[in-house]
Amino acid sequence: MGAVPQLVSHNNHSADECELTILMPCLNEARTIGDCIRRAQGFLAASAITGEALIADNGSSDASCAIATRLGARVLHVGRRGYGSALLGGIRAAHGRHVIMGDADGSYDFGRIEEFVAKLRDGADLVMGNRFRGGIHPGDMPFLHRYLGNPVLSHLGRLFFNAPVGDFQCGLRGFNRSSIQWIDLQSPGMEFASEMVVKAALSGLQIAEVPTTLTPDGRGRPPHLRTWRDGWRHLRFLLIYCPRWLFLYPGLLMATPGIVLLLWLVAGSRRVLGVELDHARLHGKCPMCAARTNSRCLA
Ligand SMILES: Nc1nc2c(ncn2[C@@H]2O[C@H](COP(=O)(O)OP(=O)(O)OP(=O)(O)O)[C@@H](O)[C@H]2O)c(=O)[nH]1
Ligand SMILES: [Mg+2]
Secondary structure, eight states, rough: OOOOOOOEEOOOOOGOEEEEEEEESSSSOTTTHHHHHHHHHHHHTTTTTTEEEEESSSSSSSHHHHHHTTTTTTEEOOOOSSSSHHHHHOOOHHHOOOEEEESSHHHHHHHOOOHHHHHHTTTSSSEEEEHHHHHHHHSOOOOOIIIIEEEHHHHHHHHHOOOSOOTTTTTOOOEEHHHHHHHOOOOSSSHHHHHHHHHHTTTTEEEEEEEBBBOOOOSSSOOOOOHHHHHHHHHHHHHTTTTTIIIIHHHHHHHHHHHHHHHHHHHHHHETEEEEESSOEEEOOOTGGGGHHHHHHHO
């Protein structure tokens, strides 16, 4: 599953004593990564948690990695491209028993993640942020994502998998590292976000939610997320993992009128809009076989 990540620099504590890894996927975030790391480190210090800030990068061409290293964060270079690949590498390399992941573009405040820690300490396997409950600053989420993409995908996710999650795509989330490794995530791209929730729900992991505020990101780059391409990948993932909704229910929906019609015709032939129907033949004005009245309908 992709190239083995290389560790570039690291903090000086062993996996045994590290409670929390704050993991940030990063692709060209030189404008914001420094502030994100400082907030994460400030949170760890203020709450006396043994932890680390870990940056998972796979292709930044700006100064992101240099800034992170200078601030004392661990920087991981993952060989395979993509958001999911970076996070998979980061999860494998994390020292923390718990991991809280979040965007490095300044969308989330790593200084205020105490509720995530509390739920993880209480035994939750996955703690999802919910931006719709926590608040979205005006203009911080594109109109289409806010009113169509995220609500529809979240609704389908709840319907298909019965997952108690109001915001399937929230980038700020915490998890128990061994639980998440156990569900064997694979997606290299943005659909990784859906895969984590879907597999957690299907595997019966304990899922909790925390209201999360989405703040203005400070990035100067165009979005990595491509609305239609990534939206489709999320939707496709949800459908592939739910054959009931992909095959069974649409199949039943299409078969039911045919079965009802057949039962209706068992008692004898019926005339509808000038077309005589029976269960073996179509008479009269059948447009498909009018020339063959009284013969078996082959249409
Ligand atoms: N390492 C790595 N990080 C990525 C990749 N794609 C996105 N990211 C990071 O993942 C986080 C979220 O990416 P964004 O492009 O902001 O996506 P988004 O927040 O879902 O969408 P927006 O609403 O456009 O901000 C940011 O910290 C990015 O730097 C990638 O291919 N590799
Ligand atoms: Mg973003």
